[in-house]
Amino acid sequence: AQTVTQSQPEMSVQEAETVTLSCTYDTSESNYYLFWYKQPPSRQMILVIRQEAYKQQNATENRFSVNFQKAAKSFSLKISDSQLGDTAMYFCAFMKHWDGGSQGNLIFGKGTKLSVKP
Amino acid sequence: DAGVIQSPRHEVTEMGQEVTLRCKPISGHDYLFWYRQTMMRGLELLIYFNNNVPIDDSGMPEDRFSAKMPNASFSTLKIQPSEPRDSAVYFCASSLVSGRSYNEQFFGPGTRLTVL
Numbered sequence: 001a002q003t004v005t006q007s008q009p010e011m012s013v014q015e016a017e018t019v020t021l022s023c024t025y026d027t028s029e030s031n032y033y034l035f036w037y038k039q040p041p042s043r044q045m046i047l048v049i050r051q052e053a054y055k056q057q058n059a060t061e062n063r064f065s066v067n068f069q070k071a072a073k074s075f076s077l078k079i080s081d082s083q084l085g086d087t088a089m090y091f092c093a094f095m096k097h098w099d100g101g102s103q104g105n106l107i108f109g110k111g112t113k114l115s116v117k118p
Numbered sequence: 119d120a121g122v123i124q125s126p127r128h129e130v131t132e133m134g135q136e137v138t139l140r141c142k143p144i145s146g147h148d149y150l151f152w153y154r155q156t157m158m159r160g161l162e163l164l165i166y167f168n169n170n171v172p173i174d175d176s177g178m179p180e181d182r183f184s185a186k187m188p189n190a191s192f193s194t195l196k197i198q199p200s201e202p203r204d205s206a207v208y209f210c211a212s213s214l215v216s217g218r219s220y221n222e223q224f225f226g227p228g229t230r231l232t233v234l
Binding site: 043045047050091102104106108109110111 | 166207221
């Protein structure tokens with residue numbers, strides 16, 4: 001079975017600064033996807049960034065980037081130039097790759113509550 | 119597109135009552151997922167469907183929970199009888215895979231259920 005661990009229940013950062021959220025996972029699968037989701041107080045789950053395990057290059061989306069270390073099973077999220085709107089719960093998630101054009105469910109970590117302070 | 123629609127947004131009920139949560143996936147999507155979020159257990163899968171057929175219901179806690187997808191545009195999650203420990207936020211998500219290796223799961227706004 002796969003597990004996802006986020007060891008930082010809460011973090012805070014000053015506006016415009018950089019913060020890194022940690023995530024480790026455990027799996028015996030060789031092909032999979034990793035995600036970071038943002039959940040603001042509105043409760044809506046929003047996909048921030050995605051990484052395919054077969055890609056060595058780290059994914060980036062504007063101010064958001066990941067450090068994917070496959071051998072170490074580590075997948076951290078870096079937020080640059082933090083903004084007040086980044087205040088939210090952040091969830092790391094894993095999804096196994098399914099052959100044949102099918103899909104399985106997401107497996108989530110417990111989340112990290114990020115507060116961006118003015 | 120309106121996105122994934124869930125109703126109601128909030129539900130307060132008393133222990134023992136039947137509760138029905140509803141979900142309308144994004145039109146054309148072929149996968150539908152029900153997740154539950156609690157403080158203790160975080161976000162966990164309850165059940166998911168592909169082309170209206172249940173694929174994995176191993177996350178359904180017990181026989182009090184049932185889910186149906188009578189057509190491609192509607193799904194229900196029913197709890198009967200409800201218990202206080204069922205209090206949680208229930209999310210529905212849908213995706214269009216259609217033979218590809220991956221596609222994003224789009225989440226609804228969730229239903230916050232409180233069982234007194």
